[in-house]
Amino acid sequence: MQKQQAQHEHAEHAEHEHIEHELEHELGEYKLLEIPFINCLAENDREAIRQFNARIPKKNMQLLIKKQKIQVLLKEIDFYHIQTVVEEITKKYHSESNILTNIANSIAAVKSYGIKGKKRIYVNYNNERKVQGRSAKVEKRGQYYYAKEENFSQVNQKIQAKYIDKIICGDSENILEKIKDNSVDLILTSPPYNFGLEYKEGENKQEQDDKAWQIYFEKLFAIFDQCIRVLKYGGRIIVNVQPLFSDYIPTHHIVSQHFIKRKLIWKGEILWEKNNYNCKYTAWGSWKSPSSPYLKYTWEFLEIFCKGSLKKEGARENIDISADEFKKWVVGKWAIAPERAMNEFGHPAMFPEELARRVIKLFSYRGDIILDPFNGVGTTSSVARSLQRLYIGIDTSEVYCEKARERISSTLQH
Ligand SMILES: C[S@@+](CC[C@H](N)C(=O)[O-])C[C@H]1O[C@@H](n2cnc3c(N)ncnc32)[C@H](O)[C@@H]1O
Known part of the structure; x- marks a missing residue:
């Protein structure tokens, strides 16, 4: 045997x-x-x-x-x-x-x-990288050279308790001035695009959505400069922008240039594919003619910038993204349908909750402080709350702020 x-x-x-x-x-x-x-x-x-x-x-x-x-x-x-x-x-x-x-x-x-x-x-899946000695070459070229001479303080601070989990009505430039330096983990926002949309007016009428471009960018950058100041070292600011194609204004490039000028590190860009093929085919009589074909876009951008460091500190137990979500979302093209409940919320330019959910889970830890300085009806804030983050949402319109508060309390009840 x-x-x-x-x-x-x-x-x-x-x-x-x-x-x-x-x-x-x-x-x-x-x-x-x-x-x-x-x-x-x-x-x-x-x-x-x-x-x-x-x-x-x-x-x-x-x-x-x-x-x-x-x-x-x-x-x-x-x-x-x-x-x-x-x-x-x-x-x-x-x-x-x-x-x-x-x-x-x-x-x-x-x-x-x-x-x-x-x-x-399981093997050789990195092989499409044909570059030998990649890290040494990256080092030699000077990785994110444009942000090298930043002098951000590395000392992060605790934010004042009175701003935590608050929807604040007012002009972000003024409100943010009162918030401590280096005290916010993540900013996710979508500024007014200056398209001429009919927003509910704020305390002064200057916030109308059809300013001269120079005035628009001056105001936007004043708010972004405050955002940069309140961001923690290693914090991220993620801006959802759409260029105004009809005016030939590449807003996403202009906004990115501003952050680069302020020495933030460009971490990358996400293309938000909305698949909304309802735009017109032609403009100004150039149908089927090279005279001035009008390009159609069905997507928007998310520009991602980091303050001081690409790495963000956080405890392992506060990570809540799953392996499948991670694998799917690090591919920088997200197909997400536009928000369908804009009429219900009475706001003309919301982004969908799924967009906020992905950004917040991919770029922040549970317990982080998430700010939206153009908070609208509170998509960022209510998603942050439901994902066990702390939120601060600022908007000039009391009507939108009230909607955002109602939305957060109904999220809490579910
Ligand atoms: C594109 S919307 C943001 C919508 C938001 N993401 C949502 O899903 O509800 C831009 C918002 O910025 C607000 N806004 C415009 N100027 C502002 C300012 N100076 N400070 C704060 N909010 C402002 C407008 O009232 C508007 O609600």
């Missing part, structure tokens, strides 16, 4: 040696996982592994039985397909050790891989 077992093991060993040799020499690199087992593998476990190998192409993944361990060679797999195969085989060759389920769990625990279509890629 013992002899039989030894012969069996020898044959199996030879078979796997062969496969391994083939894998190493013909198929290139794999990611290797090793799963130890204590007792001998039962025959139905061995059969389950053979069946598994027969169903999954060798070039994608293989299982090798070694002494007291199973080697999992991973290259690229559709994990959900693997789970299905595991379930089917486990049902058929039911074994008490559930060897394939353990293997699937070990694969699920591997967190570093690339994604190609439905497949997880």
